[in-house]
Amino acid sequence: MHQDQRQDQRHDQFHDIARLTRQVRVLQCASLALCAALAAFVTLGFGPPAPDNATRVEKFDEITVGRLNVAGPNGVKRFILSHDTPKAPFAGEMLERTVPPGFAAMIYCAPNGDEIGGIASADRMRLISLDYTDYPVEALVLSSGGDRENQGVSISLMHPPSGTKVDTAAADRGWKTLQSIWKSGLDGDAADAEAEKRAKTDPDLAEVLRHRKMMVQRIGIGVDPSQAGISIADRDGNDRIVMRVTETGEPEILMLDADGKEVARIPARKENSRR
Numbered sequence: 001m002h003q004d005q006r007q008d009q010r011h012d013q014f015h016d017i018a019r020l021t022r023q024v025r026v027l028q029c030a031s032l033a034l035c036a037a038l039a040a041f042v043t044l045g046f047g048p049p050a051p052d053n054a055t056r057v058e059k060f061d062e063i064t065v066g067r068l069n070v071a072g073p074n075g076v077k078r079f080i081l082s083h084d085t086p087k088a089p090f091a092g093e094m095l096e097r098t099v100p101p102g103f104a105a106m107i108y109c110a111p112n113g114d115e116i117g118g119i120a121s122a123d124r125m126r127l128i129s130l131d132y133t134d135y136p137v138e139a140l141v142l143s144s145g146g147d148r149e150n151q152g153v154s155i156s157l158m159h160p161p162s163g164t165k166v167d168t169a170a171a172d173r174g175w176k177t178l179q180s181i182w183k184s185g186l187d188g189d190a191a192d193a194e195a196e197k198r199a200k201t202d203p204d205l206a207e208v209l210r211h212r213k214m215m216v217q218r219i220g221i222g223v224d225p226s227q228a229g230i231s232i233a234d235r236d237g238n239d240r241i242v243m244r245v246t247e248t249g250e251p252e253i254l255m256l257d258a259d260g261k262e263v264a265r266i267p268a269r270k271e272n273s274r275r
Helices: 002-044 168-182 188-199 203-214
Strands: 067-071 077-082 088-090 093-095 104-109 115-122 125-131 138-145 152-158 217-224 227-233 239-245 251-256 262-266
Touching: 088 115, 093 168, 168 188, 168 203, 188 203
Parallel strands: none
Antiparallel strands: 067 077, 077 104, 088 093, 104 115, 115 125, 125 138, 138 152, 152 217, 217 227, 227 239, 239 251, 251 262
């Protein structure tokens, strides 16, 4: 009988230990759940979670970056602000530029990502440009530059482009070839002639030359220390009418042929009389 009592006591002890063990496990689980909830509360903030479509607003008193991209909801960049002018995005390509290093710029892009204008500045040069649509060609350029007493300002109105759209990938490859020709030691006219010759068998070079021929200034307005004037060019970029006021304050209008030869002048040129 005593043995049965001892067995009953051991059974009760085992039962109590098992019950306490289960209670301890429940308390441990509750403690872990409480810690997780507290961590989430601290991490997510002291309030209800914002809906998925809510606008998130951050405020900064000052931020310093080397480049800032502003993109739309679809990820396409619309504004690019950089301390060094980035390549020009157009038709899925990144086109090389002919600007000096350190040319800080803000460029703005169409909804499809093509560059359509920008603002840039460098040492002794500032400019604002607007581009034509569907072609990597400038439409208007406002620039100022120079140093001290030799500063000036100009406005250029460019001829609208026409023909098939530029193959930007080919033009980019051709641009590298054209640069190598310019650096070969040939003078301006000889380098242009060499480029035209090689373009007959180099389609990439031909494409970049076609692209360059689209960049024709039709109207130029300028002011510098010696004069202020307006020039009007033909479709090939040759100045045909020039109106200006010279440094001495004399107004004049010149009419030129396609080779730049003067064909008329208002007022007429005064011939030196012989004594």
